[in-house]
Amino acid sequence: MTLASIDAWLAEIGDGDIEDWANKGLLRRGRKLAEASGADAVETDGERLTTRLDGHRQTLSGPGFDRLDCGCPATATCHHLVALLLLAKTTRMATIDESAAAAGAADPDWLLGDEAPLVRSLGRAHWDRAGRWMRLGLVPELEEGPAGWVAEVTERASERVRMARSAGPEAATCTCGAPRCSHRALVVLELRRRLGLFDPASVENALSREQTESLAAIERWMTQLAAAGLAGLSPAMTDQGRVLATAARQADLPRVGALMAALLDLLEQDRQGRSFADVRGIGGTLAALRLLVGSLEKAVPQVPLLRLTGVNRALYRKVAGLRLIGVAAEHWQGRLGQEGISVHCYAPGEGRWYRLTETRRPLQDQQGQWDPVEVWRHGRWAEGPPLRELPASEVLLRTGWVSAEGRLSGRPGTRLEHRALRDPAAELPVETDFGALRGRFAEVMVEDLMAPPPRLPVVIRIAQAGSRQFDPQTQWWTQPVTDPNGAELTIGILVRNPVSALKRQRMETRAPGSAQGWRLFGTLYRAQAGLALDPIALLTDGAAAWMSLTL
Structure with a gap:
């Protein structure tokens, strides 16, 4: 049975899976070694596959990359194990084809069964965290094929999970590099949700301990503010508010953090006697913050929690082939001195607006060396076109990242093309x-x-x-x-x-x-x-x- 399960797994993995588990360099070296060794190098005793390369013994004792072992001095993945996988796929081609045909695309037993074995395999902490993510509305982007699933999970960063149909989470890989992770658990929960075996609403405590503690601290701070009033507001209280706003963002409560920051800005303007700050604005912002914090603490079921927590700036999803019309750029200044450049774009296919922004706060630019106008004149989007060429241009974002709130990212790996438009308003609503x-x-x-x-x-x-x-x-x-x-x-x-x-x-x-x-x-x-x-x-x-x- 072990050899049959190994064959089924080998039938489902490809170069992409091996590259995610190892890396491009090891895949290249392992392929050269496999080609030099020949398919006859792989042996079996009916339960495992073995070979000997460069004087060291390699073994595959079951489905999954964690069932590989090599006697060489390498402390982690090595090119010998990559070579073993490639040789095994070649050696057992006939058996692998039969396994693939027999497996088909049916839902596997590990997915349909009780969740207890999955929790043990993935880890209770990862399982619970993935459940909270789904309760908040975070859903992986899944591509399904006969061999299994490839998923993009975008939380603070974008990670790719590959999960073979036959072996499931125990043989899955994730680009985060951890042996077990919440990304894998999220993919399993989404698969079970699609089969009607998991309901995100069943997650009772969707907020993490850090989020719960952050909300409680902000509730106490608002009570102190109401008791002190504007006349009794002290610098220590505003400093504490700034700390709490930062802590809320770090706890994945960016909407709470943003409202806290807006309230503190208004309080600072009132203290300085600026004409455009008024008590009504402070009262309205404080009331909105109280409503939001109270709703989160009660986890109002009528409102999707991701709307209440907000979307972290790091929460971007990967896109490919997104066509954009560059419209206009603006230089802007915030109330407390933050300054930035934004380029606004429209996606005709989605009917949606996006923006590419670069900004600095005064504390980030104490020497005054960051000049937004110079950024506009000489800056670029990733390694693509100059910013000044984006307005009145058509941009094809071949590979990029966008946030749920319409932000465009310039992170490494962004690839785009652009060309000038004859009519800058032709496709705009x-x-x-x-x-x-x-x-x-x-x-x-x-x-x-x-x-x-x-x-x-x-x-x-x-x-x-x-x-x-x-x-x-x-x-x-x-x-x-x-x-x-x-x-x-x-x-x-x-x-x-x-x-x-x-x-x-x-x-x-x-x-x-x-x-x-x-x-x-x-x-x-x-x-x-x-x-x-x-x-x-x-x-x-x-x-x-x-x-x-x-x-």
């Missing part, structure tokens, strides 16, 4: 009905009431531009614009730094009145005075590219 646009924004807000108010990327066509107004007390610059049917929308800029001042200056170069042919790209958001569009770039009829308002 241009909004000509501002009333319908308001309705769509309301729908996005209702989709996720736990989320911070959204910023919706849009391209609008303007028929008329009204008179501009500026309130020196609130630093709020506005200009009403109308669509062809007379429906109105407000362009709004909060002028609080040199970048937003430049944006205002460039918007004022366009005289009020007829604006036929204007297309404006920006983000639609809920301001205190109502719905407003924060402008990013402008395109007029006949222009070859969008004009950035900040670069």
Whole structure:
């Protein structure tokens, strides 16, 4: 039976499996050694396969890479074992073909049976963690074939799991390199979920101990803040809040961390007496944070937990063949001095917006050596095109990574091609009905009431531009614009730094009145005075590219 199970496993693995277990170099060396040795080098005693290469004995005593053994001095995987696998696949070709034909693509017994053996094989800690991941909504991307499954699991990093149909998790490989891991367990749970053998909702405690402790600490901090009031807020309390915000992000609670950071920003602005910070904003943010923390502690079943926890910036999924239209770039500054460059892109096939961002906080750039404008002029996306060539270009992301929140990554391994577009707005969704646009924004807000108010990327066509107004007390610059049917929308800029001042200056170069042919790209958001569009770039009829308002 052991030899039959070995044959079944050998029939299901290929070069990709061996490379993930070893590496490209060992696969290359092992192939050369196998070719030099010949298929006759493999022997069997009916239970195991053996060979002798370079004076050392190699043995395969069962299905799975962990059943390989070599007598050479290497402390880990060696090219001798790679050679044994390649020789064994060649030597036992006929038997392997028969095993593959007999196995077919039926669901194996190890997958259909009780979960107890799977828990023992994978480890209780990994099994429980994978269950929490699925309760949060993290699902692996699976490709199924006759030999088994290949899965991409993207949590903090993207890992590839290969699982043979006959041998299951005991013979599975994962690019994380660990002998047992939560990535393998997640794949098994997803397979059982598809068969109706596992329900993610059955996971009672979806939050980890670190997440539970982080939420409890933030709850205590909010109680202290409410007791002290704004007048009694001390530097020590704000410092503690910063620590708790960082701890929330590290515990995979990025939405909680982001709301904490936003609240602390508003508290800091109030302390400094800035005109654009007010008590209503502080109260609203504190109320949103209380609601979010309370919902997470109670694990509200009506709301997917991944919406409550948020998506970690490191949570990217691998994509291939994603076609993007580069639209516009912007230089921006945050409330506490953070600064960055964002290039906005649209994916026509998905009907979705993405952005590539590079940013620095003041603490990361204490010497003032990071210049966003220089990054724009000379920076590149991964090893691909210069950033300045991306707007008005078609980009084919052959291999890349994107987040659930629409961020594009520049991590190593990103491969892309680009070419200039004749019409920079040809495939963009241009909004000509501002009333319908308001309705769509309301729908996005209702989709996720736990989320911070959204910023919706849009391209609008303007028929008329009204008179501009500026309130020196609130630093709020506005200009009403109308669509062809007379429906109105407000362009709004909060002028609080040199970048937003430049944006205002460039918007004022366009005289009020007829604006036929204007297309404006920006983000639609809920301001205190109502719905407003924060402008990013402008395109007029006949222009070859969008004009950035900040670069």
